[in-house]
Amino acid sequence: MRNKTSALLLASAMAAGSVLLSAPAASAAAYCSSDGYTVTGLPIERCTTLSNGVLVHKKDYNNPTRIWTTYDKTGGSTVSVRLGYTLSGGTTYSGYFSISSGQTVQRSWSRSGAFMCYSSTGLLDYSGGHFQTPAAHC
Template sequence: MRSRTNVTLTALAIAAGSVMFSAPTASAAAYCSSSGCTATGEPMERCTTLSNGILYNKQISGTTVYTTYSKTGGSTVSVRLGYTYNGSTTYSSYFSIGSGQTVKKSGGLGSTAYCKSMTGVLNYSGGTFQTPSTHC
């Protein structure tokens, strides 16, 4: 019985940890200044406030980029997320997102991309939005 309880508690702790791990992205994207800075103020994180959400871009350790869209209002839309780096744009597949939802897509970069300028992009049938450029 003690072993089953320990396994259950361990599983709950792992589940709670994964929720806590994903929460900072959403909270960081929840604030976007008029100059495109997130709450952290780090230049490797940039954002754009849209009429129905926030588009957020972050470089991690030079080899990974995350583009996040937190939709705060309006109807469900079909969009795709991506990033522009070195003159080329890479997109995810299209997906649907509704009010109150947050979607994060990641992309892999070569190690030479660290501290290089890039923008996060959101594309939909009516056009494209982008974040200011990240930098060091």
């Protein structure tokens, strides 16, 4: 019964969009320059340094139907956050997730159409405020 429940939960998570919790070493979010670029330096991957982590928003030429927002939490207490993005005047959010120092939360969404070069921003909401990345674009 436990395996069936785990398989059902995994299938539900996959259908709703990918969610990942991992150690920060596995995250590309660990570096963010003062002008909002990750280590890649590409305009399709933008970031914001926060007091307790890094928020990254990414589109991928190799997987043009996916869009990602990632929060790499490097300090502070456990908080409940939701991730999202803005694109073409619309805003999309995930549900809320608890995250502790040393963890990474990533949310991805499937998009259809030619959205790749449209400007979009990554969003992070929590009870204490709202943060966003600079615009990701081609």
